[in-house]
Every structure is written in C-alpha cells, then in structure tokens.
C-alpha cells in the first residue's frame with residue numbers, strides 16, 4: 001500500500017514538473033523567483049524588490065584594477081567574469097508612507113528586467129499606493145521604471161532627486177559637452193524624468209536635512225555628479241542605501257580603488273566609496289545596494305586591508321537578524 005502511494009506521488013510530481021501548466025509559470029517575462037524580501041528596521045519596514053537580473057561582463061565593466069585582479073577576485077568568490085547582476089529597488093514603509101528608493105528599468109532592457117511592479121504586487125502593494133520615490137541617480141536602471149511608455153508608472157508619487165543631479169542631466173547644454181558614450185544618460189533623463197517634472201511631481205533637494213522623518217539624503221558624488229545615498233533610521237536601527245557607489249562586492253570590497261566604466265568621475269567615486277565603506281564597517285549599520293546579489297541587504301565588515309560582504313541572514317518572519 002505504501003509503495004502504491006509512493007508511486008502515485010512520484011507520478012503526480014512528474015506530471016506537475018513536465019505539464020504545460022508548469023512550463024507556463026517559467027516564461028521569461030515574469031520573475032521566476034519570489035522577487036521581494038522584507039525585513040523590519042525599527043518601526044519601519046524595508047522591502048527589497050527585484051527588477052530582475054542581467055548578465056554583466058565584470059572584467060570589462062570594472063576598471064583601475066591590476067592585470068588579472070578582477071578575474072582572480074571573481075574566481076575566489078566562485079563567480080565567472082560574466083555574472084547575473086541583480087537590479088534591486090527598495091520599498092520603505094515609514095510612518096504610514098510608502099517610499100520607493102529607485103524605480104528599476106520598466107521596458108528599457110527587455111524581458112529579463114522590469115519587474116519592480118510585479119514584485120510590488122506580490123508583496124501586496126499597487127503602484128498607485130506609492131507616496132514618494134527617492135532616486136539615487138539618473139541612470140536608466142534606476143529611473144526607467146518611472147514611466148511605462150508615456151504613462152507615469154506611479155501616478156500618486158512625488159519623485160525626489162538631488163538638485164545637482166537633476167540640473168546636470170536635464171540641461172541639453174551638458175549633453176552637447178558630454179562624451180559620446182555618456183549622451184544616452186541625458187536621453188534617459190528626458191524620456192523618464194522630464195515628464196515627471198512637467199507634471200509638477202519632481203522635487204529637488206540640496207542635502208540640507210530630512211526628506212521625511214528618519215530619512216536623510218547624503219551627498220555621495222562621483223558615480224554621477226549629484227549621486228545621493230539615503231539613510232533610513234528608526235528606533236536606533238539604520239540602513240544606508242548606497243545606489244551604484246558599490247557595484248561588485250567580490251571585487252570592490254577587497255579592492256575599493258577598482259572603479260566602473262559607468263562612473264562619471266571614477267576618482268571621486270572611489271573616494272566616496274572608501275569613505276562610505278569605512279563608516280559602514282565602523283558603525284556596523286545595514287546597507288542596501290542596488291547591484292549586489294538580491295536582496296542586496298547586508299553589512300560591511302573589515303577584512304585585512306579591505307572589506308567583505310556579510311549578507312542578511314534569511315528570515316522567514318522578516319526580522320532580518
């Protein structure tokens with residue numbers, strides 16, 4: 001009898017795995033992973049949202065490294081030189097407000113990315129519920145999700161960005177002066193941010209205090225001219241959202257001098273990164289990083305002359321400890 005039950009169970013499992021229904025669940029235009037991870041931060045809640053992953057050639061993307069250094073460090077972390085790079089955004093539930101940090105890519109990079117709204121929906125929220133969006137910087141994988149075609153994707157949200165960043169990328173005169181490879185960032189700003197400005201939903205800031213109780217932007221220039229971190233703090237628990245000042249934990253933590261081809265001012269980006277890593281390691285607060293393996297939440301710990309990434313301990317209840 002037991003064998004009969006086992007045989008029926010096996011047949012059922014085989015049917016589920018190979019049935020057209022099961023295959024329909026794994027279409028490339030939907031997230032095959034849950035796509036969100038939530039944890040408590042004092043009285044606040046932080047929900048990491050996955051926009052998806054995309055292959056990146058780190059040995060070409062990362063610069064200012066000794067010959068062979070990038071490959072050596074990647075190998076040490078069991079990573080190939082082309083890795084599936086996460087694109088993360090973060091929803092912060094603070095004092096009854098829903099605040100999104102960065103907006104993912106929407107339809108810009110094909111079906112593997114553009115899943116913020118899907119993750120948001122799975123986590124139990126709708127785009128129209130979002131009150132505010134805080135942008136770290138104006139690159140397409142952070143601002144793309146602001147617009148779906150010509151429609152504002154988060155219709156009730158006010159979008160916040162540093163004044164330096166908005167003034168730089170929304171000025172056509174700067175595009176004319178920019179290097180050929182950097183002109184697309186200005187096109188991105190026109191496509192995704194200009195409509196928000198026109199609709200009267202863009203607010204710029206000068207790094208002079210809180211945007212919301214417990215939420216402060218921090219000047220962190222270099223990757224872009226007006227790049228912003230966001231500190232989120234509640235009941236003595238603190239998380240620093242670092243945007244793109246750190247791209248690869250495997251390479252840039254042991255070697256913070258390694259820069260990225262996407263940096264506007266690579267030297268300044270390296271200085272900003274070193275300062276941020278030293279402070280995060282010293283104080284031991286949480287960090288949330290856009291392109292570190294989802295959910296991109298963890299701690300920075302000193303390791304020899306550099307640092308090492310300590311990912312959040314998985315917690316089914318979302319306590320995060």
Ligand SMILES: [Zn+2]
Pocket residue numbers: 137139223244262
């Ligand atoms: Zn960037």
